[in-house]
Amino acid sequence: MARGYDFKAIEVKWQRAWEESGAFAVTEEAGRRKFYLLEMYPYPSGRIHMGHVRNYAIGDVLARFLRMRGYNVLHPMGWDSFGLPAENAAIEHRTHPAKWTNDNIAYMRTQLKRMGFSYDWQREIACSSPDYYRWGQWLFLRLYEKGLAYKKSSTVNWCEVCQTVLANEQVEGGLCWRDGTPVVQKELPGWFFRITAYAEELLNGLDSLTGWPEPVKMMQRNWIGKSVGAEVRFPLVDRQEALTIFTTRQDTLFGATFMVLAPEHPRALALAQGTPQEPSVSAFIERVTREDRLRRTATDAVKEGVFTGAYAMNPLTHERIPVWIGNFVLPEYGTGAIMAVPSNDQRDFEFAQKYSLPVRLAVKPVDSVLDERNLEQAYEGEGVLVNSGPFTSMDSRQAREAIADFLEREGIGKRTVNYRLRDWGISRQRYWGNPIPIIYCDGCGTVPVPDRDLPVILPQDVQITMKGGSPLQKVAGFIDVSCPRCGGRARRETDTMDTFVDSSWYFLRFTSPNDEDGPVTRARVNYWMPVDQYIGGIEHAVLHLLYARFFTKAIRDLGLIAVDEPFQRLLTQGMVCKETHRCAEHGFRLPEEVDSSYCCRTCGHPVQVGRTEKMSKSKKNVVDPEDLLAQYGADTARLFCLFAAPPERDLEWSAQGVEGSFRFVCRIVRLVEDQEALLKEPVVSIPFQQLNAGRALCRKVHQTVKRVTEDIEDDFHFNTAISALMELANELGRFQMPGPAEDAEERRFIYSYAVETLLLLLSPFAPHLCEELWERLGRGGSIFQATWPAYDPAVITAEEIVVVVQIDGKVRSRLLIPVEVDDTSIREAALADERIKGWLEGRSIRKVVIVPKKLVNIVTGGAQ
Template sequence: MDRQSSDRYDFKTIEAKWQQRWAEEKPYKVSEDPSRKKYYVLEMFPYPSGRIHMGHVRNYSIGDVIARYKRMQGFNVIHPMGWDAFGLPAENAALKRGIHPATWTYDNIAYMRDQLKAMGLSYDWDRELATCDPSYYRWEQLIFLQMLEKGLVYRKETTVNWCKSCQTVLAREQVIDGCCWRCDEHVLPKTMYGWFFKITDYADELLEDLDQLTGWPEKVVTMQRNWIGRSEGLACDFPVEDSQEKITIFTTRPDTIFGVTFMSLAVEHPLIDKLIQGREEETRVREFIEKTLIEKQRLAVDEEPEKHGVFTGAYCINPFNGERVPIYVANFVLMEYGTGAVMAVPAHDQRDFEFARKYGLPIRPVIQPEGNHLAGETMEEAWTGPGKLVDSAEFTGMDWQEAKKAIIDYAADKGFGRPHITYRLRDWGISRQRYWGAPIPIIHCPECGVVPVPADELPVTLPGTNDPNGSHAPLHQQEEFYSTSCPGCGGPARRETDTMDTFVESSWYFARYTCPDNDQAPLDPAKAGYWLPVDQYIGGVEHAILHLLYSRFFTKVLRDLGYLNIDEPFTNLLTQGMVIKDGAKMSKSKGNVVDPSDLIDQYGADTTRLFSLFAAPPEKDLEWNAQGVDGASRFLNRVYRLVNSSLDCFQEEPQDIRISDLNETDRALYRKTHQTIQRVTDSIETNFHFNTAISAVMELTNQISRLTAEQAARIHRTVLRQALEAILRLLFPMVPHFCAELWEQTGHTTLLDQEPWPTCDPEALKEEEITIVVQVNGKVRARLQVPAAIQEEDLKKQALADERVQKFTGDKKPRKIIVVQGKLVNIVV
């Protein structure tokens, strides 16, 4: 072995060479091949903000390892990339810089594309798409129209979170401490019309199909199950006193309905106006509603407000016992859940209990726990546990669970109630009031009403996108856009000026990747049928609800429209951890960002990739460590020197090897090589723990490096060659430029991309066995074949369990067991 070699590898030259070669030869371009098993690996596509960050590096490196590994296993791998390019952040950034959002977005895409190519990621770039391209959102508009035709789209007036500064609606998740997540301006309630997707039509299927998602983290499945929030119970009508109106409630606790002492309405409940009109309480109620609506904007999504309410002056009637029930407006009742009206049972609901105590309202227990007696005057908290019914007419004495069904049946028989299923999930409001988004393809005509844009007139494009100086004001401020004629009657009409929520684009992009150039339809069912579903999806857990839920909904809609033949979009989901520095997630605002481009310039893409993969398992947070980057660089240079100092072993034709024919040194290296292949394969297949895979290769590298000069001179050439080839093949998915270059330098004429994943010799995985003599009271009674590295306690157990030994030990307990390691066991009884 020639120990003289170059000290460090020239990563700049090597990486530039292989990136150019991959760009020219396109080894990652794929097409449908029914004779081969497909594999679809996908990382969540990025928003083109300007530069990639270390979270991108980690995410895309994980996906690239999987893609390269699966190719080497013989799969037909699709691995695409594109851009989630619409949205308010791009619009605001462009406004701040005085340029057009299209200019800002496409310049960023060009820069970030170059950064991704500099990482050596094995994408099929011919499938690249950008959601702001009319050739993409044209089909999104057609899907909208087809959903409208099927009754899955509607328009309604609703109270929304309105940011005056950004001039747009915000999702509740985008309101932080009452302020806009982008501009920090206070958010106010506003009533306006908006477009909605009827995701609730798929609530049952979205919930039931969660059971299919065995390849998803249980945490994400649970989050979706809770978000959908299916509840079974009683829908019941409480007539309003001296009125033809009624208040419909939904409860999962019909067993407590005789304990109702007041009714709580959400501040947005449509009946409030009628209840308070002309009453002395009217002014006070309206002031309370206005104050509550403003305060609601300042609450975090899961924050519980301090409970406040106001009496409306009106009463309703409990249909079960005829009692008058005072009607309150309360700030803790949510219009978007249930019916916006809650029958208040303070003895058995903690929120109602606190409200009742605050306002001096009655607390009436109707469920008594076994061995205890609850009294409303002395209760310190609500009782929500099991028990038997009391003071509940003919249901008194029933077990609480038995009573639920009996009371529902009674209400249904009497005609004032019915069994009902409700969901926490609400329909998806997709209207946004800004410029940089996909226009909603609707025309409003004074004569014809709401008229869909004819399909042959799609896409409805954004004005000014081809003009760097064109207007990019919100569409409702651009008369040349909204002024049009009606497709039905030909009269003057107004285009819809809302654009679609950007979650719409990201809810079906993974399907469009299968046929990005199709100019006849949104999807080609044959191509989509071959590639989908995505076998492995990778992205942050922060997308657990909205993006992933919307993608599941869109998949089912596209199936029902005839484009897809699958029920779920993503078979397996990996949610990678964050990149942490100085105890916090890397972010510009915290000033703790490490620029990947700087790392690539200093160390190379392969070192950057290797560090991100080695520093932590993918599902855990990665703690930034500059020494770790240095360590990754040193390791690659050590491998580089090792291969270059061993080039002579590649000059001879490899020989067939039988492990039994090898000497001790050769056998140890041969065994270690095949154990490493098995360990790396298991680490990737089991849980994508690339850190343990890389560690295994490091151990093999160290074993070769530890050979003495004499051992190195006598090592079997084929054994050494196999070990070095295994290192290059196993590391190739992690550090592709580096391994491709060394593969070529060692005389191979094929690309490593085309090489199969190494397989291990089963004989080599078997540990060497030795013969152990077993004595009982000093006399030989048995001989055992055991692994050479067996632990002493395991050896004792195996000796005691041997049938031949048990003939002489019987049921006697050994006084002591003497072990001479590697030779004998003496059992003294």
């Protein structure tokens, strides 16, 4: 370790200095370039992990860099502090969720400060604080007034372990996103946000998000799932009703030979009632509705169905076609009922083959002899219509329009647009969440809580169990209220809001965290918004990011903000990964539970070193940041996380990489220590054109400034920026100091200039060390109040190379020439050199041989 590098003392010193001076607190400044930088705020789980360190280090480098570039940077931090894990922890640790949460916040806040992150802590918010969730309730009421919040009964995703409803986006592969247990379907009343009212705007708005990764935008497009087609009514035979289907291929209507309903369709069981099919239909519905919907609709899933006993009429062929129930149809898409065209849809084809249902070709390729008799699979492409009455021989694209016209003219159907997106169910039957501000009165019905009575405080005296239902139902002092309208007895809503509601507008509250008159102050929020750079995991592409976009548009329409999109640029960072160690008997093992011969210390059996995976406690491949801080310090931890991989890629943990980062930090200290007295002395600036001994180092400095600036600003390639800083440090280490007397002044200047620039460029990455060295050299003020270095393109482009000049194979001179000169210019320069002229005196030149950019060999004919 370098002599003066006591990283523990240095880091404590500068963290205290930044906090006491309010170094990172900002206010609105008209006329100054603003930059709102935000990382997704964390759930206060109790300890930060390496994923936090990496995520927040990425943001902190950018924040510090931009401040030095003259921006007014808003860089806040808060806590996503409501949610189910707090309830689980309260049960496990026999404590209250509020205490568990607040203790965790206090501990994690300390940890984040120890990392030296440049947050404006004066703006800190926690969504479990009444000061925050009051305005979440206020926004709920405004959405309720506009018809964007409503209550209905529906079939919902239910997690038996969490004992609560899950939104569709929170079901992953049929499992709860939180605990991985199977999700079942359950009929419950609940509150919804009408996100579908913004489906088209949410879809179109993605085109304007040029700073977002394409995979994220594609995930949102697919989730919104816009389809343009037609709704068509199929009358039920012998019944005074019809089934409505949605299709994007109305050109295949003449090929519809049966219908299929989703098991969840409201008419599915009713169609079979009183028929011999009723028992089998009931059993099928009971079984299939418990299955994972995504697995049911997978292309390789087995298609299953049951006949309802009912028939419908194809409105174009007027044929009677059977109505089936199938596991591959979902209630969320279209109307929950489909027309089956087995000739032109592979899924329908497989179902028809399995149950011997008729196939009639409706569309075939141009100039093809294909018909239903020789079909081996469905033809799903474009072509010409066959067996389609007056539309036969028409191009399928034209037929879609012509048949849509016919449907509307005859009153059979209509053009329509369908979305896969469904309204967002926000009701949760849990305690630790934002209370929904609604009161139920027998006389007045559903009554919103008046603004004057906000916030509806979440009571503290609650008995929390995992036995189902909201714990708030047992708190009489919370439930029993007077009706705000009539004054009569009433009861309060006991559902709380999905925690994603809290995170859908927190970025707005950061602009006005102490506003007592509303969720935001218009002037302040419109100064800072949108967020210029947002940083977080791609796992939130459809959950948080889509909800936040919806909330922003809805709040805009309330007149509170002036932006359409919340996040201008988005960086989705990769995960932090590490190899695993697994014993056949004892499962995953910690590194200290494995001996040097890779055997389990408990049983002695060989331990298999597994593949590199995301760090997780369950796989025992976690590195505790606390250990890293204690052994190497915050600056080393930051440097390793930023150097090991580009931000968008997964970072593979490497103990050698951490050691390498620490050695680099110590090398920087030694570069200052070795010439500290010289570096403290004033120097006279020397223009590049007048440099001799320091010319190459000066050029390297300018090249490094350019590279580091562009790597940070353009694509966040911090790893290559750090690599450039390492190269500059190596160049400094090789530079001869103090050097010959005639070059002493020049060498002092260029070394001082290079070290000072290196510290400025390194400061966003290793802020504590650079602050300390800056102060030690007497530069005055915080290094982050200094201006970011500039580079001179002329210095970079005026790079010169050394060309050796030989006469008859013997070196007689060396030329320093611009790298861009051609061979003719090199020849002329060699012959004009005074030394060469002297050697050539009295000799004839037979030829001149040039090795480009390297060598000139003048071949003579001897003395004249």
